[in-house]
Amino acid sequence: MIRIIEPRFSEEEKLAINGILESHQITRGEWTKRFEEEFARYLGVKHAFTVCSGTVALFIALKAIGVEGKKVVVPAMSFMATIDAVLLAGGIPIVIDVDEYYTMDVSQLEHVAKRYKPVVALPVHLYGQTANMEDILYLSERYGFLVLEDAAQAHGAEYKGKKAGALGHISAFSFYASKNVPMGEGGVIATDDDALAKQVKKWIDFGDHPAFNVRITEFQAAIGSIQLKYLDEKNRRRRQVAKRYEEHLSGYLTTPSEREGAYHVYHLYTLRHTQRDRIIQHLKDRGIDARIYYTYLLNEIRDAEHMPLERATRFKKEVFSIPVHPYLTDDEVDYIIEGVLSAAQVFIT
């Protein structure tokens, strides 16, 4: 089976893990500090705090802002953690539609900003491409809300020369096993804002109020630090694979397009087709893993007010993703293209 997600590790990680075992400093030591510094430097922000998951990173970022009883705008298409974090932090989610790039629709954002006076917009850089941050930040100034980026799928993505996670006021990353920087489990809250960073710290170092232990171990930090070194190179390979898919598949299915000014890092390569279930089966029969991200809209799985979701509702029925990880060989890429094209001949009319 050609897997859709494939974290890989080398001697470098093994050596680091052995070193940690021998040092007996297995949590909150040099590796964790180093990773936080490296990640902040990589993004170009002052603060990066490691936590145990992306969901917890979102939750703490929302708590740091203070969203209890207040409205938070989320896009309809994302992993459920995006809306769960809002609900757990005591916020009231308002779900809006996506644009043609699968990210927060800015015209609906303006509409709900006027009508609901939200405190936060939570754009998700879905599949590895940033939302329309220029317009979102313009609306944030105009209507006085903060922007929390869900950058769980966008390590290394850029928009107009700045890294995803450094575009809004605060951001959350996940280092779950499938992500472009995999750690197994883990998260980061990043911000350039000292006041927000101070609030974040209260949820990390036990102190002012009851909090959870959200630490990661040295093992995770070491893996994250080593994986981060190769992130840019691996993202370049993802883009190369995506380019080949685009060249061969765009006449037959709806391929992802890159927003002007964006650097897409293809965490997932997501196609659209009305016959997607049959295409997925056809690919699986040929040993190619293809999956749907996601089978639900956020307002369908949790109780939330929502705007008309015309695009998201259509996209949900048509999207499916094929392998795009950096370890695919050229032969595998050709095999996947052949698989999709042969499905195209059977099912595409």
Ligand SMILES: Cc1ncc(COP(=O)(O)O)c(C=O)c1O
């Ligand atoms: C868009 C998005 N947000 C949030 C999360 C939550 O991250 P985690 O699984 O590390 O809690 C994920 C990934 O799992 C995600 O893809």
